[in-house]
Amino acid sequence: xxxxxxSESAQSHFVKLLEQQPEGTNIRVFVVNPGTQSAxxxxxxxxxxxxxxxxxxYEFNGFLAYVDELSLPFLDDAEIDFVTDxxxxxLTLKAPNAKMRKVSDDATLLExxxxxxxxxxxxxxxxxxxxxxxxxxxxxGAAVIQFGGGCNGCSMVDVTLKDGIEKQLLEEFSxxxxxxxxxxxxxxxxxxxx
Numbered sequence: 001x002x003x004x005x006x007s008e009s010a011q012s013h014f015v016k017l018l019e020q021q022p023e024g025t026n027i028r029v030f031v032v033n034p035g036t037q038s039a040x041x042x043x044x045x046x047x048x049x050x051x052x053x054x055x056x057x058y059e060f061n062g063f064l065a066y067v068d069e070l071s072l073p074f075l076d077d078a079e080i081d082f083v084t085d086x087x088x089x090x091l092t093l094k095a096p097n098a099k100m101r102k103v104s105d106d107a108t109l110l111e112x113x114x115x116x117x118x119x120x121x122x123x124x125x126x127x128x129x130x131x132x133x134x135x136x137x138x139x140x141g142a143a144v145i146q147f148g149g150g151c152n153g154c155s156m157v158d159v160t161l162k163d164g165i166e167k168q169l170l171e172e173f174s175x176x177x178x179x180x181x182x183x184x185x186x187x188x189x190x191x192x193x194x
Contacts, residue, residue, distance in 0.1 A: 056069075
């Protein structure tokens with residue numbers, strides 16, 4: 001069963017919201033576009049007549065949370081919190097596995113590196129409009145990656161690759177990966193963004 005964390009403050013927030021709903025209403029936690037780069041975690045009201053037989057039920061303090069079968073594997077380690085800051089209060093949803101299913105420990109090195117890229121590296125690059133794809137892992141243990149989006153032909157890319165991504169992947173897979181190389185060597189071609 002997937003592990004979903006709802007903080008104390010988020011639980012009491014849901015209880016307050018549900019008091020204003022018809023009796024028997026609970027909440028539903030779901031993922032839109034699970035397993036893709038545009039995956040988003042969401043929460044909605046779940047009236048009694050919207051509960052499916054295949055749903056998984058989680059019991060929290062004062063309410064139930066339902067998760068549909070499709071979203072379930074992508075909500076592992078999901079965290080829902082209710083944060084109050086200068087801007088006011090807001091619900092924050094973190095679902096580290098929404099974009100990609102969690103890989104098992106005995107998965108191949110390629111699968112595990114791919115998973116780290118999708119869940120850890122690409123979310124960092126997304127802010128710059130870029131992403132990387134894992135092309136292959138060579139016999140001598142080098143991960144060959146390809147930059148896409150805004151990273152292509154960007155002069156910062158060597159710095160990003162060397163300092164950030166390579167270091168992160170080599171630490172994560174110490175003893176397994178020997179290097180991280182870039183397939184394009186960033187020839188600034190016609191497709192570059194200026």
